[in-house]
Amino acid sequence: MSLDFDTTMKRLEACDQADVLACWNELDPQQRESLLQQINMISLESIPALVQRHVLSHEHQSGTADPKPPIVMAPNPEEAAAYARRGEEIIRDGRVAAFTVAGGQGTRLGWGGPKGTYPATPVSGKPLFRVFAEQIEAASQRWNTRICWYIMTSEANDSATRDFFADNNWFGLPRTQVMLFPQGMMPCFDADSGDMLLESPGRLAMSPDGHGGSISALHRSGALEQMSMLGIDTISYFQVDNPVAPVVDPVFIGMHADEACSSGELSSKMVPKVSPDEKVGVFCMVDDRLEVIEYSDMPHELQEMRDDKGRLVYDAGNIALHLLGVEFAQKLCSADELPWHRAIKKVPWFDRKSGREIQPDTPNAVKLERFIFDALPLAGKSAILEVERCREFAPIKNAEGADSPASCRQAQSNLFGSWLESRGVDVERDDTGDVVADIEISSLTAMDPAQLDSVELPKSIRRGDRVLL
Structure with missing residues (x-):
């Protein structure tokens, strides 16, 4: 333990964060072990640059200068049928895996468990996880293939999610074809000093690293390596709160694999925005590279702009349905190129000087997260498929009203x-x-x-x- 402490302290001193061990002498052995484990899961060597760039300064990362509408694929029935035939061949060959981002809790819905356990269907009230499990089972039967299911949980819901799957006998799926793993976490930083915050004397204040962290989580868990060993080269990415999301879509998969505008690295689906003020990110071309510009970053005049047919010019709404190439995901992990985004939040923290836990009245901390769509400009060519909202996008995000x-x-x-x-x-x-x-x-x-x-x-x-x- 002493060696671990000394090594960790040296690493912390090197990045000017040694104060997180200021309460070391007050901790019991279990608390010390837990704190060391938490600290050593962080890439401490990267902390100084992150603090300088994203905490102490306010670099704005979104490229909104002169965006252009993207090219969107809307295949006719004959083209869609050709894509589907190709996609079915790829599915049948066992080359596609399902990947669900499921780190959320059902708190905003008044539900006391992981969001994936929420009863979502109109008659039987099936939980979201069962909806997707049935899709996977049906697709496996239809194309006589194996479809592995990878599920990213969070630190907050990992244990409860595992218990839910076990209690439901893994929904009848082969246990070896389902892998659960937690999302990565990032320390919360004091917005003024850049110091990592403690939530208690023996625990760092942490927050999830965003849906962009799903790629590194796939790598860290061994999922990418397993995919390569199984001959899987395509990952079907979707979020747990959208029960009508197709787990595997032959048309989309065929387009991703064969369309000239796709390098087979990262493809996306879009739906036309219902109104200028719909709060979804939009796909745009910025400096000849595809990006998603978030609603809050899009200039108002561009949000309102319409063409001569009355359709919004910037209407390609991002619905978080993507296909990723396994090799592309591995390359992203090796290069660690996805940018970090800062968010100023109110984060309760432990004041080492007073020995008290502080509940801030105003935002006091910086949380850092990554977004999956920031991989778009890093792909050679990214294709976008327009789909019907009524068929593929009905998310459950709010307790009442829309979504x-x-x-x-x-x-x-x-x-x-x-x-x-x-x-x-x-x-x-x-x-x-x-x-x-x-x-x-x-x-x-x-x-x-x-x-x-x-x-x-x-x-x-x-x-x-x-x-x-």
Whole structure:
């Protein structure tokens, strides 16, 4: 222990952060061990540059100078069918893995557990994790293949997520084909001094390193190495709060692999923004490289700009559905090129001088995080596929209103209602076009409308009906 302490202290002194061990003599052996482990999980050698660049100075990293609209792929039916055939071949060969970013808690929804355990479907109330597990099982059966599932948790929900999977017998999936691993963490820094903050005498104040940290988490966990050993070369990335996200999409995969505008490194999906003030990032070309400009960084006049057909010029909304090449992810980890973004937040901290825990009234600390879309300009060529919002994007983020459980359930009923209508079922809708019944179709029943042809369907669905297929 003494050697570990001495080595750690030297590393901390080298980056001018030795004060985090100021309470060392007051800690018991277990607290000392925990603090040393926490400190040594940090790349201390990188801290001085991070503090100088992102804490003590305010470099603005978003490139908003003269952005241009990107080229977006909107394939016709014949082109989509060709992409799908190619994508199905890649899936069938076992070259695609599913990757879910699932570090969030359900706190904002009034749910006392990991967000992935939230009951999301309109009739049976299936948890989000089961929705995706059924998609994976159905796709594995349809294409007679193995689809490994990688799930990034967080320090806050890793244990509860593992327990949930175990309690549900891994949703019937082969245990060897599911890997869970936690997201990385970064220290919180005092906004004035750049010092790493303590939350207690024996624990650093830490925060998750952002969804961009998912790439380094894949590497750190051994997932990328495992993928390479299994012959997986494509990662299907999606977030846990979007139950209509396709886990594997043959059209998208085929485009990513074969389209001339794609280098097979990083491709994305987009939906047209519903209004200028919809708070989503937009894909743009900046200095001939594809980027995502966040809503808060986009000049108001560009948000409002429309073409001669009345469509927003900058409308390519990012919905966090991506395909990553495994080799590209490995290269990103080796080069460590993703930029850090600063956020000023209120962070409770332990004052070493007074020996008290402080609850700040105003933002006092800098949190650093990375974004997955910052890998876009690092790819050779990145393709963007336009998809229909009603089919692929119905996130659960807020307790009420837009992007809420209620709006998500309605979106699912609308989607599945349209599937049934395409097979001749009379589905009642209101004046706004919303289905007035609750409809849920498991992926194990059908992954698309055509698969309903072998299913016994009702002749009609009326207001208040609850239909589960």
